[in-house]
Structures are given as C-alpha cells and as structure tokens.
Amino acid sequence: MSGSDQVRDVVIIGSGPAGLTAAIYTARASLAPLVLEGEPSSTSDQPGGQLMLTTDVENFPGFPDGVMGPELMMGFKKQAERFGAEIDTVKASKVDLSERPFKIWVGDTEAEPTHLAKTVIISTGAQSLMLGLDRENELIGHGLSTCATCDGFFFRDQDIAVVGGGDSALEEANFLSRFASKVYVVVRRDELRASQIMQDRAHANPKIEFLWNTSVVEYVGETKLEHVKIKNNLDDSISDLAVTGLFIAIGHKPNTGLFEGQIDMKDNGYLKTQPGKTATNIEGVFASGDVQDDYYRQAITAAGSGCQAALEAERWLEANDDAHA
Numbered sequence: 001m002s003g004s005d006q007v008r009d010v011v012i013i014g015s016g017p018a019g020l021t022a023a024i025y026t027a028r029a030s031l032a033p034l035v036l037e038g039e040p041s042s043t044s045d046q047p048g049g050q051l052m053l054t055t056d057v058e059n060f061p062g063f064p065d066g067v068m069g070p071e072l073m074m075g076f077k078k079q080a081e082r083f084g085a086e087i088d089t090v091k092a093s094k095v096d097l098s099e100r101p102f103k104i105w106v107g108d109t110e111a112e113p114t115h116l117a118k119t120v121i122i123s124t125g126a127q128s129l130m131l132g133l134d135r136e137n138e139l140i141g142h143g144l145s146t147c148a149t150c151d152g153f154f155f156r157d158q159d160i161a162v163v164g165g166g167d168s169a170l171e172e173a174n175f176l177s178r179f180a181s182k183v184y185v186v187v188r189r190d191e192l193r194a195s196q197i198m199q200d201r202a203h204a205n206p207k208i209e210f211l212w213n214t215s216v217v218e219y220v221g222e223t224k225l226e227h228v229k230i231k232n233n234l235d236d237s238i239s240d241l242a243v244t245g246l247f248i249a250i251g252h253k254p255n256t257g258l259f260e261g262q263i264d265m266k267d268n269g270y271l272k273t274q275p276g277k278t279a280t281n282i283e284g285v286f287a288s289g290d291v292q293d294d295y296y297r298q299a300i301t302a303a304g305s306g307c308q309a310a311l312e313a314e315r316w317l318e319a320n321d322d323a324h325a
C-alpha cells in the first residue's frame with residue numbers, strides 16, 4: 001500500500017461548511033477524522049467551498065455584524081483542527097465504495113489506494129454554473145453574485161440584473177425586487193424555461209423587465225462591477241446595461257463525478273440520501289451539504305447536515321464496528 005494502511009474511522013471529502021462541521025463533531029467524538037479539503041482552483045470546487053468566493057456573509061447566525069466568507073471558513077477549519085481533525089490540501093481522485101473498508105485515492109488512480117476508511121462523509125458541494133467571462137472570479141462578491149438570498153440586501157435602491165430564464169432566475173428576480181429599484185432579467189432566447197406560475201408572477205411585478213434574446217458579454221468595472229455589456233442575439237449589436245449588481249442564475253452542478261455509478265443519485269445528479277438523514281444507499285457512506293441539497297443551498301443548512309452526517313457516522317460505527325462497541 002503506497003499510503004497509510006491504517007483503516008481510518010472517518011474520511012471526510014470536502015471542506016465547506018458541511019465537511020468542516022462534520023470534522024468538528026467527529027473530532028470531538030475522538031474519531032480522528034481525516035479531511036481531504038480539495039485543492040485551490042479557480043472554481044467553487046475548492047477548499048472552503050463556495051463561501052471562499054463571497055465577501056460579506058450577513059445571514060450566518062452568531063455574527064451580528066456579518067463576517068467575510070473566507071474568514072468564516074478559516075474559523076471552521078481552526079475549530080476542527082483544535083479538536084484533532086487532520087486536514088489535507090488534496091483532492092480525492094477516485095473512490096471505491098463497493099466493499100469495506102472503503103478505498104480512497106489521491107493522485108495516481110492506478111496505484112494502491114491512499115486511504116482506507118470505515119465510514120466516508122461526502123461533502124463535495126456544488127457549483128453555480130457561470131458565464132465564463134473574463135474576471136468573473138475577481139468580481140464575485142463585488143457586484144457579481146450567485147445568491148440573491150445572500151446578497152440581495154446589498155443592492156437596496158439600485159438597478160440590477162439577473163441572468164437566466166429558469167425558475168431560479170425568476171425566483172431570484174422576484175426576491176431581489178424587494179430591495180432593488182429595477183431588476184432586468186437577461187434571457188438568451190425569446191422564451192423562458194421557468195414554470196408558468198413563476199412567469200406570471202414575474203410578468204406581474206412592475207420592477208421586473210425582461211431583456212429577450214440577450215446575453216451578457218462583458219463585465220465592466222475596476223474593483224467592483226460598474227455596468228455590463230450586453231449583446232442582442234438577433235443582430236449581434238452590443239450595448240451597455242447600467243446595473244451595479246448582476247446575479248447569475250443559470251443552474252447549479254453538484255460535484256459528484258467521483259461517485260457516478262457507485263452512489264444513487266437524483267435525476268439532476270445530486271446524491272440521494274434517506275429522507276431526513278444523510279445516509280446514502282451504501283451503508284457507512286453519508287452525504288451532507290450542497291452535494292445532496294438542491295433546495296436550500298445555504299451555509300447554515302450545509303453546516304447542519306454536516307453535523308447530522310457526523311452523528312450518523314458515529315452511531316453507525318458504534319453499531320457496526322467492534323472497536324467502538
């Protein structure tokens with residue numbers, strides 16, 4: 001075996017609010033968890049998860065004056081380490097959950113497995129789909145956002161836009177109209193994908209204006225978004241849209257590639273868990289946070305489900321592992 005041949009009680013894959021909360025709880029239960037936190041990259045699939053790409057977080061309880069996303073995640077990490085969680089800045093490259101102990105690889109997938117585990121907690125999160133325009137990552141949290149619930153409040157009395165034509169985009173536009181003076185919905189085609197009821201609600205909202213056959217093609221602004229350039233997809237003409245905030249709502253993608261063919265998934269690729277639980281279809285494998293949540297997608301709900309996964313893993317070990325009996 002190239003890595004450790006010690007069989008770990010718990011390996012946690014992912015280090016957003018779910019993974020690190022699971023680490024705090026399992027560390028305090030003396031299970032010496034190993035967290036594979038991921039590797040820094042340009043996407044939200046990175047150590048600390050999506051909060052590393054945000055600025056002010058004002059809805060995480062316990063921080064009456066708000067907290068910066070990266071600072072909040074540093075706090076989670078320090079707290080997990082304080083109780084003995086081992087945190088490795090690597091990405092799992094392959095898992096084999098077909099037999100116990102579960103096998104996890106880092107790096108070379110042809111080599112012997114790097115880690116063996118009695119239980120695995122999967123907290124690999126999800127990513128918001130992005131437009132892929134220049135400076136997108138720099139401007140997230142500086143006028144560009146993927147979460148109306150989180151950031152809408154900052155755009156009081158301003159003109160803003162939402163990109164997308166599905167239920168998410170219209171839900172965000174309706175929500176944002178509580179704060180903003182005007183909400184443009186930028187739709188690339190001449191029709192929406194959203195359900196009729198959401199369409200009716202948006203059409204009835206006097207603050208919402210649809211820009212049909214339109215794409216955002218450039219973000220303009222030095223340190224924060226000042227306006228965007230949009231293209232008319234029918235005649236390719238370019239114009240400026242004066243908005244100080246742009247919400248991208250074109251869908252999400254769970255980070256579940258590693259588990260394809262091994263763990264039951266919903267039609268949209270999110271991991272399936274038992275109702276009210278984090279247990280997956282494989283005994284001893286738990287899924288927490290956004291990787292199994294296509295509905296709430298909040299840091300606090302992810303943290304809550306990380307706690308559930310830790311307690312379920314602990315109880316599973318107590319019931320099934322002689323060393324813990």
Ligand code: NDP
Pocket residue numbers: 130131163164165166167168169171188189192193194195249250251252
């Ligand atoms: P959807 O996949 O339903 O919609 C994505 C939208 O974004 C489409 O209008 C699509 O355009 C557009 N889009 C995709 N890529 C781009 C791009 N690169 N540039 C511009 N526009 C783009 O995703 P949602 O997140 O809206 O919804 C996901 C699921 O969740 C759906 O099943 C939805 O019904 C559900 N949901 C339900 C809610 C509710 O019931 N309250 C709330 C939110 C979501 P095009 O149509 O041209 O492909």
